[in-house]
Amino acid sequence: MATNTRHDKPTLATVARQAGVSAPTVSKVVNGRDDVAPETRARVLAALEQAGYQSPLQRRSAAEAATVVEVVIDFLDSAYTVEVLNGILRFAAGADVEILVSVTGQAPSSGISPEGRAQRMLDEGRAGMIVVTSAFSEAQLHAFRRRQIPVVVIDPLNPPPADVVSVGATNWAGGKAATEHLLALGHRHIAYIGGIERAECNQARLHGYMAALMAQGVPIEPHYIISGGRFRRDSGVAGFKALLKLEQLPTAIFAGSDSIALGVLSEAGRHGLRIPEDISLIGFDGTSQGQESVPALTSVAQPLEEMGRAALRSLLRQARGEVLDSHRVELATQVIVRGSTAPPAA
Amino acid sequence: MATNTRHDKPTLATVARQAGVSAPTVSKVVNGRDDVAPETRARVLAALEQAGYQSPLQRRSAAEAATVVEVVIDFLDSAYTVEVLNGILRFAAGADVEILVSVTGQAPSSGISPEGRAQRMLDEGRAGMIVVTSAFSEAQLHAFRRRQIPVVVIDPLNPPPADVVSVGATNWAGGKAATEHLLALGHRHIAYIGGIERAECNQARLHGYMAALMAQGVPIEPHYIISGGRFRRDSGVAGFKALLKLEQLPTAIFAGSDSIALGVLSEAGRHGLRIPEDISLIGFDGTSQGQESVPALTSVAQPLEEMGRAALRSLLRQARGEVLDSHRVELATQVIVRGSTAPPAA
DNA sequence: CTGAAAGCGCTTACAG
DNA sequence: CTGAAAGCGCTTACAG
Numbered sequence: 001m002a003t004n005t006r007h008d009k010p011t012l013a014t015v016a017r018q019a020g021v022s023a024p025t026v027s028k029v030v031n032g033r034d035d036v037a038p039e040t041r042a043r044v045l046a047a048l049e050q051a052g053y054q055s056p057l058q059r060r061s062a063a064e065a066a067t068v069v070e071v072v073i074d075f076l077d078s079a080y081t082v083e084v085l086n087g088i089l090r091f092a093a094g095a096d097v098e099i100l101v102s103v104t105g106q107a108p109s110s111g112i113s114p115e116g117r118a119q120r121m122l123d124e125g126r127a128g129m130i131v132v133t134s135a136f137s138e139a140q141l142h143a144f145r146r147r148q149i150p151v152v153v154i155d156p157l158n159p160p161p162a163d164v165v166s167v168g169a170t171n172w173a174g175g176k177a178a179t180e181h182l183l184a185l186g187h188r189h190i191a192y193i194g195g196i197e198r199a200e201c202n203q204a205r206l207h208g209y210m211a212a213l214m215a216q217g218v219p220i221e222p223h224y225i226i227s228g229g230r231f232r233r234d235s236g237v238a239g240f241k242a243l244l245k246l247e248q249l250p251t252a253i254f255a256g257s258d259s260i261a262l263g264v265l266s267e268a269g270r271h272g273l274r275i276p277e278d279i280s281l282i283g284f285d286g287t288s289q290g291q292e293s294v295p296a297l298t299s300v301a302q303p304l305e306e307m308g309r310a311a312l313r314s315l316l317r318q319a320r321g322e323v324l325d326s327h328r329v330e331l332a333t334q335v336i337v338r339g340s341t342a343p344p345a346a
Numbered sequence: 347m348a349t350n351t352r353h354d355k356p357t358l359a360t361v362a363r364q365a366g367v368s369a370p371t372v373s374k375v376v377n378g379r380d381d382v383a384p385e386t387r388a389r390v391l392a393a394l395e396q397a398g399y400q401s402p403l404q405r406r407s408a409a410e411a412a413t414v415v416e417v418v419i420d421f422l423d424s425a426y427t428v429e430v431l432n433g434i435l436r437f438a439a440g441a442d443v444e445i446l447v448s449v450t451g452q453a454p455s456s457g458i459s460p461e462g463r464a465q466r467m468l469d470e471g472r473a474g475m476i477v478v479t480s481a482f483s484e485a486q487l488h489a490f491r492r493r494q495i496p497v498v499v500i501d502p503l504n505p506p507p508a509d510v511v512s513v514g515a516t517n518w519a520g521g522k523a524a525t526e527h528l529l530a531l532g533h534r535h536i537a538y539i540g541g542i543e544r545a546e547c548n549q550a551r552l553h554g555y556m557a558a559l560m561a562q563g564v565p566i567e568p569h570y571i572i573s574g575g576r577f578r579r580d581s582g583v584a585g586f587k588a589l590l591k592l593e594q595l596p597t598a599i600f601a602g603s604d605s606i607a608l609g610v611l612s613e614a615g616r617h618g619l620r621i622p623e624d625i626s627l628i629g630f631d632g633t634s635q636g637q638e639s640v641p642a643l644t645s646v647a648q649p650l651e652e653m654g655r656a657a658l659r660s661l662l663r664q665a666r667g668e669v670l671d672s673h674r675v676e677l678a679t680q681v682i683v684r685g686s687t688a689p690p691a692a
Numbered sequence: 693c694t695g696a697a698a699g700c701g702c703t704t705a706c707a708g
Numbered sequence: 709c710t711g712a713a714a715g716c717g718c719t720t721a722c723a724g
Binding site: 066068076077082085086089090092093098099100101102103104105233262265266269288289292293294 | 414422423428431432435436438439444445446447448449450451466470579608611612615634635638639640
């Protein structure tokens, strides 16, 4: 009588038997090769999962190696990214997790293919990957999903596939609150200078802005909506220059990020316009840079460090095989009133 | 004719042949079993050594495990650290090196002992460690040296042992150049607001400042030297407050870092003093933050990204066993004149 | 796309 | 203490 030897460590052969395929086929799936029919792959993955199969290397890694999480960033030059990374690093320090950081620059796929990258992560026994505001394609994420490597994205530029866990902030509510703050001060001519146009978070902020205007019956003036920039300082400079060309300047500006707002601040100064006496200015992000400018920037704060922490926590849960409540975590934004907003000049 | 197949990777079988024993015997030696005669064991060990045998697991690690370098940072909250890290990450992206970042916070040795940390690095096959402006003790560095793990320190707070490679900038020359710039504008009452007092780089900047004054016969006024702070914004705020208490304000201020200078800038603004009309201000570091303030900050630029790159390059050389020209690399600083310095008011 | 067959590198069990 | 033999787990090459 063949008893179920459930206490033995699972091998390729046992998994193969369970999935009703041969050992070589299981081997291919484990190694991420693509010459396996999707339906077969699914069956094998299920069997691997159920048996809790680990390759000899993984067994070894799991036993003695530290938990390593990879963090992928496009650039490390914005206060936003730095604060998110800080949240990740601080949480990691207390959780005995090591963080491998890589910057991709312009080309997210430079050097190594997504498949190669995913396979390497598997081989090295990495616990998972956090992608910060990068444009990771569906195909790239697919390579990870196929190998069951946990991935969490923070504020992705393109909306991630439904089954990828993502962390963000309440961008729509934040955009609405920022605009309501300006409206409450008495402003009726409010411009929006946005970041990357197609980015989810930018869209949400812009629509929050429009929702606030509409709710109060303030007409939306299309020439006050400046888009097509990035979330950086130079977009604020360019955006303000564009506003200067209009017949009438707005009395207040909502910038899609603190960096953009700082660009506006500097460019306004160059034209002899005072903030907030001549124009009110509110940013988004609540970074320390905005806090330290003169005047200090009123801003919609995102809990950036908290977002980094939440991403790592969620990733570690996935890595432990826990089932998550939700594939989307949105943390609350909050308007921080400092020195750059005031009632409009009489 | 049995040719020497030196290009094939050594296996248990080849080593066994070389040692004149069977494969199982070599297996026992490799696995540290004790049922092997001492004389046989010695012969096998010699053969293993000579063949450069690695177990499949070791081979796998060595072959495809990317080179991993650990970077240790105290805090990731200054523009200085961020730019150095950026230099490291960018160079790493092009050099197929992975970077493990850890922040130590207040306690550089929190959680794990230096010995434990070093041993773990060895076990995990890490190529080496870069320490950024942290206070690593001699004892800590010793743990690494003993295991022959390469270490490079960037601008250490305490001078590192002579045999540890360090990367920095020409701080003394930079301090002198900053002060000469102010002297050339006509200033004779120049204050220095320093960072961490005992830090090597702070000492060098201060002495550069004094050297420039002495060279031009301008008396050094001790109450114009503010020390005991850190390299952060609040030290600039506190330092400027201290200057305000003096009978006579200086006409120019040399700040030990851009962050300190930004604190001065904001505090001066709060007291209705204009930069550079009322007081000239020069910072140190040349960070992008200083570039973006209003007015833009005149500063002594350190090539921060370049320093990060140089540190990583030097580390990789050490890891490859190359002999370095020097244990100390100092990159040149340069005064960047922007909007915060001007001749003194008449 | 699949798997029977061959093979690789290592380990185990045990006869001597 | 040693090693021939058997075996394990995985991968490769390739026929269908």
